[in-house]
Structures are given as C-alpha cells and as structure tokens.
Amino acid sequence: MSRDGLRVRGRSQRRGAKDGPDAGPADRHPGEAAGTALRAVGLSRTYGRGENLVRAVDGVDLDVPAGQTFAVTGPSGCGKSTLLQLFGGLDRPTEGEVWLGGRRVDHLGERALARLRRRAVGFVFQSFHLMDELTAAENVELPALLAGASPRTARRRAAGLLDRVGVADRARHLPSKLSGGQRQRVAIARALVNEPLVVLADEPTGNLDSAATHDVLRLFDELRAAGQTLVVVTHDERVAATADRVVSLRDGALADDIRLGGDGGTGLGTLLGWED
Template sequence: MTPVLEARDLAKTYDTGGAKVFALRGIDLSIESGEFVAITGPSGCGKSTLLNLLAGLDRPTSGQVWLDGERIDQLSETELARLRRRKVGFVFQFFNLMPTLSAAENVELPLLLVGRGRKEARRSASTLMSDLGIGDKQDAAPAQLSGGEQQRVALARALANSPDIVLGDEPTGNLDSVAAREVLTLLRAARDRGQTLLLVTHDARVAAAADRVINLRDGLVSDQTELQPARPVAFPFDGDSG
C-alpha cells in the first residue's frame, strides 16, 4: 500500500550568516492511511521544521517528501497550494481562523476554494459543525468563541475537504485542560472514522492518544513507539492491610 505521507532522508539546514544550523539531519518517515501519529521532542529538536516540510510549506535542503504517491518537494508554489487545498487539512496552535468571517464561513472556505457550490459548502459545513458540537455557533465571529470552540471550528475546516491527512501543530497548546481534552476526543473520533492524522505536540496526553509516537532529538528520530489499545486499568489500593 502506498503511504499517505512519506519522508525520505529529509534534511534541512539553515544558514544564519556563516554558521550552519542543522535542523533536520536525515529523517525517514512513513504514514499509512488511517494512522494517528504524534511527533514529540524537546523544543529545538526539529519537529516544527519537519511538519512544515511535510506540509510543503518549506523546502528541504536534501531528501524527498511524497504525498499520496506524488513527490512534492520540488513542485512550484502554485502546484503545492493546489495540492494542499485538496489533500491536506491543518490545525494550528493559535487556530488561525479568518477573523472577518463567521465560524461557518471559515469552514466553507476550503470547500469553495476547490470549486464546490455555495449551497453544498454551506450544507457540508453545517453537518460538520454539528458533528463537532458547535452546530449552534455557525454565525458567531471567531472572536466571540472560546479557545476550545475556535479550535473545533479549525478542526471542522481541516476536515471539510475530507483530506488525505490532517496535520496539526500543537493543536492543544493554547487550550485549558478541559478544552484540550474535548479537542483530543474529537481528534480521536476523526481517527476512528478513518482520518489519517499527524500531530506535532509536546502534550503527553495528545501523544498518548496516537497509535505511534515518534520522538525527535537533534534533528533525528531518536525513538519510535507503537502504542497498544488502552489496557484495562487495575486500581491498586494500599494493599497493605497490616
């Protein structure tokens, strides 16, 4: 089976006035359809750089990126933008909603951009927002919504075009613990419906929800963990009856 997203010996070097910074030093990575993968690691390990390269938002110094069987690291900006609109959904730490559009219009936007009709876009957005528990927020401006609600709108927008993969950069990073839990529940639900997810996170709870956790250190994969379905929890008590 063709992986949805693949990195081959991916490297990125930044030239900061003579001093070379090796952000990524050869990453091999393959995301299969339906997988939920989390990338973790300390700040400066290269995880955000990796996400930008995989999303085609930045270009590698060497190596290749393949999206749905197509090599994308050498495409033009126009081709990349077109590909992203059809195949990739994004969720960001700071939601990145259009402040002048209503919540529903934000969700409709990616549908309109790929040429869907206005009525159809409205219908899809409405259904998606109801599924994510924000059906009553369609006419609200982003600024009127709580952080958790804004991130749900962003998630609805990311899912609108049924993308091959949803990429997330710290999607719970700016939320309180209750809102973070709700967004995580929705991400899990999206995965359960077969959505492929790749999230960069330093939130251990988000990482623990993934099927596979990739740990980066100094621009290299330092560890990979396949997590098993949740095991039953035994609640030990003191145990000491003496």
C-alpha cells in the first residue's frame, strides 16, 4: 500500500515538472510540490569498537527536496560513499533514521528493503555494474521485470530510456562493445527504469574522460529539468558544480552546504576578467 504511495508520488512529481500549468495540484515548482524525497536524521555509521572505532558517517542531518540535485563532496575517506549506501538501503545506520518519500526505511526487513531499492531508488556506480552477458536493452529491462513489469512494458520503457540517454542505436550491443560513456548512459537508463523517487550516483564520472563526463553531466541536467531527484557523490568539482546544492563532508560530518543557481552570480564577464 505505502509502496504504491511512493510510486504514485514519484509519478505526479515528474508530471508536475513536464506538463506545466495543466498538471493540476502538482503545478508548483517540482521541489515544492512533492516535499522531501530523502531525509537523514542524526545518521551515523560506525565500524569496529573501542580503540578501533571508526565513525564513517557521524551525525548527518540532511533534507533533499524532491526535484533537487545534491552533490556530496569531500576528500577520500570522508564517508561520502557510506552515506550514499545508507541513503539507498545498501547499508544500515548504526544510529539515526533514513526517510524516503515520507516513509522511514532504515529499519525495514531485508525483503522489504530489497523491494524498496528496486522501486524507489536508482543506483549509478563508478564502474557501471552492467551485466556483461546481457545487451544494453536487456540490462535496462531487467530491474523493470524484477519489479513486476510485463515484458512488453519493460521493453517499451527500456527503448524509450535508451533513446533519451542517446544510445538507442546501441540497444542490442553487449556492454563490452560500448565505450565507457555509453555504458554509463545505459546504467543511467537502467537507474531510471522504475521511475525511482531518487537516483543515487557514486562517482558516476570517475571512469570517464572529459567528453563522456560532459555527456553524463548534460544528461543529469536534463533529468534535473524533468524534476528527477538526484544525489551525486563526487570528488570532481565540475560535477559538483552542476548540482543545486553542494554539501561537503569531513570526517563523516557535514562541513559545508552551498546553494547554487538561482540568484545571479558574478557573471561570466568577471570570470573572463572583463570587470574593469
């Protein structure tokens, strides 16, 4: 029941962003319309005990409004990947709460958590994690099938998404026949196939050259315009700078929170040195 609630909410959020004024009650800014997509309350994850206690994530409070893109940055070992795993239910917190679309998820049982991961969360990884034996299209269809979609629906959605990410002509290729950038775009299509509440990306451009990085960033930008909530962990400042918010982690705790976009910055003239 509440699972369906999640899905309905995800859809209305997207519709609000795409269809504009005629979308009824969801015609406000997508961020406002759907409230908080992801919430962390006093989130901590420790490993070991006593002398060897490591606080990978240390008391993080964070609200990710629906429709916003967040970048989580920080030096390696600052806990940013662990934080993402806690958000996506791949790991469980030692303390604190994780809420997805208004539902507390950190204490769900294994099966419920697995179901939630499939339906409400889309993952994108640094090394793509595509299945080598499956074609690009099959890789995208698989999570839809696992979530209960009919083969026909899964095929239709996969085809649409591969087109959207610009690799429709590679749909029948195996991952080994694709470039890194193409593989990551397939992985992004896969992350979107169940219309997740939130897409979580861990160093999505870490294995890509600058041209492919550019493509992925452009794609993220399109997703943002369409109202997709996105949390990206990255050590690449250029990736972080494309988000709505940049939060910095140090030793597992939030150290800074920068809101980007909106109110005019210095202007490109200043960047080019034409201020005088």
